[in-house]
Amino acid sequence: MADCAQPLRSRWGLGVAAVVAALILGALAAVVWRAEVGRGLGFADWAAIRFTVMQAVLSAVVSVVLAVPVARALARRRFPGRRFLIALMGAPFILPVIVAILGILAVFGRSGWLSDLLGLFGFEPVQIYGLHGVVLAHVFFNLPLATRLILQGWQEIPAERFRLAAQINADSRAMWQLLEAPMLRQVVPGALAVVFAICLSSFAVALTLGGGPRATTIELAIYQAFRFDFDLGRAAMLSGVQLLLTGGAALVALRVATGEGFGAGLDRPVRRWDGRGSFALVADAICIIGAAVFLLLPLSAIVIAGLPGLVSMGASVWWAAVYSTLIAGVSTLVLLAVALPMAVAVALGRGGLVELSGLLGLAVSPLVIGTGLFILIYPVADPFALALPVTAVVNALMSLPFALRILIPRVREVLARYGRLSLSLDMRGGVFLRRVLLPRLRPQIGFAAGLAAALSMGDLGVIALFADSETATLPLQIYRLMGAYRMEAASGGALLLLCLSMGAFYILDRGGRRHAET
């Protein structure tokens, strides 16, 4: 047993993983249980499945392919505002979909900035609606996440390795072959799987920017099964398909991600001696500036649109901001309580099932989870009274796959590096956790917590099913403002949400990095 020779046990993680799996699969089962015999999957559903997979594969590949050079450039360079830029790049990921879409359209739309610019030179406006529009929006959402995940891979290469490489006079190319390519082989499959899974459940982005019913995704088909046909059996079946696709992608990723790891270092700040040539400098500058412009232009459009609305929002929007912050806080705590033991269990070699149950939160449609929980809770308690806790828990489950991807490599490394030493000193359990693991894990915990808080802040998924008229989160309140024609106030709400999510992310991520290399 791997457990015997380790200072921590995997029991906790296995237990938590079982609870997570039971909760999500239980919700799915509840939907199946309530289903009457429906009409099964039709031709249109298969078309939706095909389109969903195609756009998700494209989005994942483009996001990750672009993220590699950006992450490499960020890993090699130090410049003023770098940290801020990295934090800011996390912003698109957590925006409510409609807000992000309007931001993208303000730049790339028919009457957007780019079209206006082209118009000055007599060109036609940009055509954004279609598959390329869907991919563009998904890259906007996911490039930052992919960059962060890959950048973390770079940061986990011990400083000593770079020093050693520099001593043997390795140039950029050699550095790539010795250190960077093996690291990417470990990190890239996971990043691809995560982005693929996110895009798999895309709905409003694909529909709106896809230009019409051709761009029907599985999630929309689920929506149709619920709302239009009230065919719970079909909703559950489609959700099962989504589950299989995500699970399949995860298994492929886990199998492909091979490599040894880079061994122990002394936690020294990384110094790089490669990439000093002017060609490398220019290439890195292009990557960083390109990514910054691509991500920051739509964000600035959101800021510009939101400023006038900030004053006209009314008290209920501020109250919603308080609720959202509260939910985000609870959600982050729940996430850490779940993710840490699971990450330890995976690192101890109990990989497969634990990691799969972690992915369930992304794999099962929020609509199905929400409805399933509603069916389960309804007989025993008032769903409205439980709106906030349920939302917090479900939001935590949604960010679990990201947290695991962030935590696992580092936990594995710490165990490999200090496990035997700690055992020989008889440091086990809580002592090992406090003295060895947690301090070394702080940057990863900060990043995961920041991401969870920000994601929870921006999430609309489950609250819409449970909210009564008075407990609304900020994203829901933004939709309500839009539904009441108040676009200006809605833009103000979007800006407030952007600031809150960014703030939560920045504080937690920064808190985790105190004393650490920047």
Place this chain on the structure above:
Amino acid sequence: MKHLVLAAGLLGATAAYADTPELIVYTYDSFVSDWGPGPAVEKAFEATCGCDLKLVGAGDGAGLLARVKLEGARSDADVVLGLDTNLTAAAKATGLFADHSVSADYALPFAWEDATFAPYDWGYFAFVHKAGMDAPANFAELAESDLKIVIQDPRSSTPGLGLLMWVKTAYGDKAPEIWDGLADNVLTVTKGWSEAYGLFLEGEADMVLSYTTSPAYHLIAEEDDSKAAAVFDEGHYMHVEVAGKLATSDQPELAEQFLAFMVSDAFQSIIPTTNWMYPAVTPADGLPKGFETLVAPEKSLLLSEDEAAALRDVALDEWLTALSR
């Protein structure tokens, strides 16, 4: 301090309304929001009923019906407010609704005879555009033009389904040809009304599917007369919003009282400038200033609930076929 009470309730305390009967009304989200009719309706009804009116938002009209079906006979709801005539057949088929005894002098373009559901407001679907634009006079002209429109997906949105019914009612078996012609005018399809209207206001499209009453919002609330609705000569499909009481209600008298209140002046005078629709009964003071500027279609189109239910899947298939090519 309501919010604090609520927050306390979440922590396990129980609300202290023991003596006051509670009437629970399920409705769509925009009705309960601070900017919708909800708060004013709640205040006005509670002033007369000696009860606590609890409005619960549950998505849109279709989401509302899905919620009631999900809860079935055990639902806490007493009244469901916000279904439309495209949904009432399915709602009745659940057997969950009881007949009402509300009668009123309705200002609808046709006689209202429905024992289960009573209307509280209505409007015409229409394409809204910038004032001063040379708008098409019917679907055929729209199909021939280069104008770009944003519509809502009928599978996820009530207005989207309304448009299907509009084209189907106006053109019957020729509806697929109309959709073929319109396919290149459809810039994109959105999940719901908010997204579509947002895109239109951002200048992405020339026209958006909304209501003839939409320009009234801009005119009255924003003093902006730059929006107009196009009148189509084949007529406009109507959106009639209704409410009904649940057979399982533990407050049947109060529910009946609410339905009667719903068609009274106190409720109806709130509707035009909060829900931005025509009230089902014209208030004593008439419609608010600004409503007289709205275009009035010459012909109103509306399918009976059974026809609407029968045509729904056919119309969806035709729409999907034409737009998926």
